[in-house]
Amino acid sequence: MSDIALSIQHLSKSFRIAHRRGGLSGYRTLHDELVTLPRRLINRLSGNGTSTSETFWALKDVSFDVNRGEALGIIGSNGAGKSTLLKILNRITEPTRGGVDVYGRVGALLEVGTGFHPELTGRENIFLNGAILGMTRAEIKRKFDEIVAFTEVEKFLDTPVKRYSSGMYVRLAFAVAAHLDPEILLIDEVLAVGDAEFQKKCLEKMENVSGKEGRTVIFVSHDMDAICHLCSRCVLLRQGEIVKTGPTTDVVGAYLGGEQVQASEIDFSPVDTGASFQFAGLSDSNDRSTTSFTTSEPILLKCSFAVQRQIEGLQLSFSVLNFKREQVFYSTLSMADPPISVEATGKHNIAAMIPRRLLLPGRYFIDLALHTPKTKLYDRRQQALSFQIVATVADGFDGFSGDELGQVYADVKWHRISTPKPG
The missing domain is CATH 3.40.50.300 (P-loop containing nucleotide triphosphate hydrolases)
Known part of the structure; x- marks a missing residue:
């Protein structure tokens, strides 16, 4: 018996789509059809009629x-x-x-x-x-x-x-x-x-x-x-x-757009909101610009933005999304230790290090935002950058198709025990 359940060969399907005729629009009554019938017949016989349908x-x-x-x-x-x-x-x-x-x-x-x-x-x-x-x-x-x-x-x-x-x-x-x-x-x-x-x-x-x-x-x-x-x-x-x-x-x-090729660095067009992104990029631990990483190396996110006036409480934040555009994690500048302030007027250059062994192999996107928490959003760049965590033999993930593994690298400690029951 064949292993094929369905075989589809060069399948095409067309439909006829009707269009409004003679420039008339809206609902057509029987009276309208009867009144315009002689003119439509004359146009059709003389070859002056407009096509009333197309093939879709x-x-x-x-x-x-x-x-x-x-x-x-x-x-x-x-x-x-x-x-x-x-x-x-x-x-x-x-x-x-x-x-x-x-x-x-x-x-x-x-x-x-x-x-x-x-x-x-x-x-x-x-x-x-x-x-x-x-x-x-x-x-x-x-x-x-x-x-x-x-x-x-x-x-x-x-x-x-x-x-x-x-x-x-x-x-x-x-x-x-x-x-x-x-x-x-x-x-x-x-x-x-x-x-x-x-x-x-x-x-x-x-x-x-x-x-x-x-x-x-x-x-x-x-x-x-x-x-x-x-x-x-x-x-x-x-x-x-x-x-x-x-x-x-x-x-x-x-x-979902995951095959769109994105550069490792991007320059943004400014927005007139008081705070605006100018640049964002990704690089490895050697400061080499790239969009491809292994699980054993950190990811450096760099960005520049301009503040046109003093903004009290201004924060920079980013989200990492998986290939289905689901949020994996979120981080904001308020988590920095020691604290970093970006409230002052001028240009600010900030870097965030995504630690090694945090994300599993797969494709990811980064959203950027400048905002005052729960008050105002000044600039947001959705899917501004994308990157890929590559499976390698050294990481123990070779042979998996990346996205099937999930997203979070759980550093689980495995060891042998004498019995699963206590006592």
Whole structure:
């Protein structure tokens, strides 16, 4: 048996987009259409009519394979083509060009309202979806109690689903899609409708479906934490085309701008606020300008800024962010020992040393700020600098893909003990 669950070859999908005609805008009544019909017919026959539509390519020559038991993430901005791709994989929409080979039964949770008959009860829709997947009534009955327990909507099971809230609907729809034994599970951003506890429950179920049961999961989401937690591989779409595919942390980093090349030093344009950054840079312990460090060497952050007038309580601070733009730690000049004052008018040159063995291998960003605490922000430079901690054999991290390790270097002391129990 082949290890391929899905094979997508040169897939393209186009749509026809209509435009307003004859310069007329707004709502068009039947009267408007009838009155302008002769003129539009004359224009069309004479060749003077303006085109009323254009072709929009939602997907352009998309190709990739998905292995059995793999959890694949698909990410991208709104309009990138993610949902269109899932609809084609679920055979809701026909591709314009190319094709998809599907090896196994597909269960899907796409849009709220897809796949259920609104007039049928929750109980009836469970059996209907199982029948669509090709399951016998006996097979569905064996899974029925498990589905109901997962949804936590047993009280409303004999109510038509048209009366369900969106959250109740998603609970039932996910439970049906995940528990009725599809070989391939397609999940769109629709999970965002559920509450936090149910989202966690769904992620655990998808992880179990992929990792323990060996089924294939294709997950579309704007939640990068969920994507990184669940998916080992990721596809980044932009304007219908594949921009990058590979390990999830690399692709998510590219989506969030992590592949943008930034210099180790930067000069800032001034802002007229009373205090303004002029320069920032990164260097190693030998004062060599760089953006690449190992865990065993410190990182020197240097910056210059101008104060146009005396500002009482002015502080310089910076934050270090990980590749998902989550704050790892924050430091401010008020922590300096001995104290350093930057309140006086003039130019100030300040350096901060990020200690060795603080950050694990990965990609990081630095935000800078000049402010008076809880009072006023004078200048802020978001992601002003970026740097990378590189894994090396000497550090004991060689072979790891950096971002999968976390961010904080915990200097844990390991030793052998005679017994784990006291006494």
